[in-house]
Amino acid sequence: MDEKNISAENSFEKKPKNFIYEIIEEDIKTNKWNGRVHTRFPPEPNGYLHIGHAASICLNYGIARDFNGKFNLRFDDTNPEKEEVEYVESIIEDVKWLGGDFEDRIFYASDYFEQMYNWAVELIKKGKAYVDDLNPDEIRKYRGTLTEPGKESPYRNRSVEENLDLFERMRKGEFKNGQKVLRAKIDMASPNINMRDPIMYRIVHAEHHRQGNKWCIYPTYDWAHGIEDSIEKITHSICTLEFENHRPLYDWFLNELGVYHPQQIEFARINLNYTVMSKRKLLKLVQEKFVDGWDDPRMPTVSALRRRGYTPEAIRNFTDNSGIAKRDKVSDISLLEFSIREDLNKSAQRAMAVLKPLKVVITNYPENKTEELEAVNNPEDSSMGTRKIPFSREVFIEQTDFMENPPKGFHRLIPGGEVRLRYAYIIKCEEVIKNKDGEVIELHCTFDPETKSGTGTSQKKVKGTIHWVSANHSISAEVRLYDRLFSVEEPDADKEKDFLELLNPNSLEIISNALIEPSLKDSKPGTRFQFERHGYFCVDTKFTTKEKLVFNRTVTLKDSWGNKTK
RNA sequence: UGCCGGGUCGUCUAAUGGUAGGACUACGCCCUUUGGAGGCGUCUGCAGAGGUUCGAAUCCUCUCCCGGCAGCCA
Numbered sequence: 057m058d059e060k061n062i063s064a065e066n067s068f069e070k071k072p073k074n075f076i077y078e079i080i081e082e083d084i085k086t087n088k089w090n091g092r093v094h095t096r097f098p099p100e101p102n103g104y105l106h107i108g109h110a111a112s113i114c115l116n117y118g119i120a121r122d123f124n125g126k127f128n129l130r131f132d133d134t135n136p137e138k139e140e141v142e143y144v145e146s147i148i149e150d151v152k153w154l155g156g157d158f159e160d161r162i163f164y165a166s167d168y169f170e171q172m173y174n175w176a177v178e179l180i181k182k183g184k185a186y187v188d189d190l191n192p193d194e195i196r197k198y199r200g201t202l203t204e205p206g207k208e209s210p211y212r213n214r215s216v217e218e219n220l221d222l223f224e225r226m227r228k229g230e231f232k233n234g235q236k237v238l239r240a241k242i243d244m245a246s247p248n249i250n251m252r253d254p255i256m257y258r259i260v261h262a263e264h265h266r267q268g269n270k271w272c273i274y275p276t277y278d279w280a281h282g283i284e285d286s287i288e289k290i291t292h293s294i295c296t297l298e299f300e301n302h303r304p305l306y307d308w309f310l311n312e313l314g315v316y317h318p319q320q321i322e323f324a325r326i327n328l329n330y331t332v333m334s335k336r337k338l339l340k341l342v343q344e345k346f347v348d349g350w351d352d353p354r355m356p357t358v359s360a361l362r363r364r365g366y367t368p369e370a371i372r373n374f375t376d377n378s379g380i381a382k383r384d385k386v387s388d389i390s391l392l393e394f395s396i397r398e399d400l401n402k403s404a405q406r407a408m409a410v411l412k413p414l415k416v417v418i419t420n421y422p423e424n425k426t427e428e429l430e431a432v433n434n435p436e437d438s439s440m441g442t443r444k445i446p447f448s449r450e451v452f453i454e455q456t457d458f459m460e461n462p463p464k465g466f467h468r469l470i471p472g473g474e475v476r477l478r479y480a481y482i483i484k485c486e487e488v489i490k491n492k493d494g495e496v497i498e499l500h501c502t503f504d505p506e507t508k509s510g511t512g513t514s515q516k517k518v519k520g521t522i523h524w525v526s527a528n529h530s531i532s533a534e535v536r537l538y539d540r541l542f543s544v545e546e547p548d549a550d551k552e553k554d555f556l557e558l559l560n561p562n563s564l565e566i567i568s569n570a571l572i573e574p575s576l577k578d579s580k581p582g583t584r585f586q587f588e589r590h591g592y593f594c595v596d597t598k599f600t601t602k603e604k605l606v607f608n609r610t611v612t613l614k615d616s617w618g619n620k621t622k
Numbered sequence: 623u624g625c626c627g628g629g630u631c632g633u634c635u636a637a638u639g640g641u642a643g644g645a646c647u648a649c650g651c652c653c654u655u656u657g658g659a660g661g662c663g664u665c666u667g668c669a670g671a672g673g674u675u676c677g678a679a680u681c682c683u684c685u686c687c688c689g690g691c692a693g694c695c696a
């Protein structure tokens with residue numbers, strides 16, 4: 057091939073998406089893995105997945121898809137005390153929902169325990185691992201500090217035979233938790249603390265969610281993870297930055313074993329402002345009932361985002377736009393919100409809902425008349441068609457759409473002013489009815505029959521168009537409005553205050569008597585709508601009953617007027 | 623004062639020795655029967671100092687700042 061052809065071909069190549077794609081493209085060029093690409097997502101089933109995990113799933117699955125490779129789901133279930141079947145099940149559901157297609161490749165690290173044990177025996181025989189009798193406290197002291205080398209355990213130089221015997225007896229259950237560990241024999245003076253004879257096995261007498269009581273010794277992350285990757289013939293083992301210091305150890309184990317050796321690559325995890333991402337803190341919010349579960353719509357978990365009305369597409373776009381790099385980052389929540397607005401604007405059916413109703417009587421409209429008005433289901437997508445909305449003499453509008461003493465620039469209803477009722481007529485406010493406390497409780501208006509929507513006969517122009525529902529036809533629903541869970545940008549960053557003190561007390565507002573148009577009556581849980589001029593809403597899957605629809609607000613519409621008045 | 627990794631608009635991310643660009647946000651304007659959507663525009667950035675070079679965000683040196691690591695967690 058001559059140079060011209062090469063450059064012609066190159067001009068069709070897409071620019072690598074990020075530094076990991078660059079590495080993989082280079083590997084393909086040099087045939088490092090015989091052209092194979094095989095990634096994995098290796099969660100520990102000790103909690104629900106959050107948006108950060110979603111980024112990892114999208115990255116790993118996306119790589120497999122883009123390079124015609126494979127993607128595994130693998131549970132890193134090496135710690136029976138923290139792991140549960142509930143978490144396994146939720147993780148499978150979430151990965152699938154996000155579009156991470158692992159086909160039939162769902163694996164469990166615990167299925168490799170026998171192989172891991174045998175390889176540990178091999179290392180003992182090579183003189184590269186030993187059983188240590190030091191207790192946890194002693195081990196910590198012997199490890200040294202960040203600036204001082206550690207010292208060797210007095211048990212470090214046991215004979216191979218003794219180590220073999222002790223290790224076998226560890227497995228048999230002859231010792232108590234913490235009594236003995238198996239350690240790799242590397243270098244107690246290493247500047248990398250992870251290399252100071254790291255622990256490979258600890259004794260844990262606990263029931264494992266898949267293995268039951270078969271094992272009482274469990275491998276540590278460092279020992280187990282490379283083996284899991286190796287067994288599955290992973291090519292690129294992608295993990296987060298905090299494992300960078302562990303890479304020498306990952307490599308050491310695989311080299312000593314002389315087995316298939318994937319490449320570990322680290323990238324910066326995604327953080328989001330106004331929330332927390334650590335599983336420990338999320339668990340605390342759940343356990344101490346600050347939220348109604350892992351899927352409370354205010355949580356940053358995948359199941360919460362789903363319940364709130366996010367689409368997999370929006371989450372994928374968000375993680376794509378957040379980018380993959382090595383510098384620490386805190387992504388702005390507004391980018392997440394942008395991604396769901398962008399998606400739902402194109403796909404969500406429009407509807408009218410009045411959250412805080414104000415009664416309007418149209419005095420010149422016949423008492424018993426009902427009109428069926430035509431409304432567009434989605435102005436962005438005419439294939440979604442139209443629907444009929446009933447209109448009658450009494451309607452409800454939004455309390456905030458009327459002001460007796462409006463500020464400059466207010467386009468809605470004012471005494472003596474006119475406004476269009478969406479898809480209906482232009483009305484004029486003739487009289488304001490108040491209660492004895494001076495609160496506005498009702499408006500008397502007149503309508504102009506010449507201004508019916510869609511007739512094209514109206515010469516009249518008004519600045520504002522507001523939404524409404526017919527008093528006799530609307531149905532009641534519960535609407536839940538969510539705001540950010542925390543009132544500060546980085547709840548983790550404050551060293552003075554516990555993150556629980558920084559919770560936003562107004563993160564949930566429940567409106568129990570909102571009025572919605574009758575076409576929404578039989579909406580199925582999970583269905584998404586745009587309530588015009590309010591935002592996107594989703595029928596809640598947890599609290600909706602046959603008697604009552606409950607809507608979650610996914611995100612507000614952008615509101616340039618509201619911003620101005622703040 | 624150990625080791626490892628990072629510093630590009632407010633946020634996120636490109637440019638890999640050759641015009642610092644995009645997205646989000648914010649703010650204007652236009653348009654609009656959703657104050658939505660859409661269109662157009664504006665603001666703001668290479669941590670600092672030297673050096674190499676015709677030319678540096680990019681290469682080198684020093685400084686500063688930030689993050690991770692001392693679980694029998696992952």
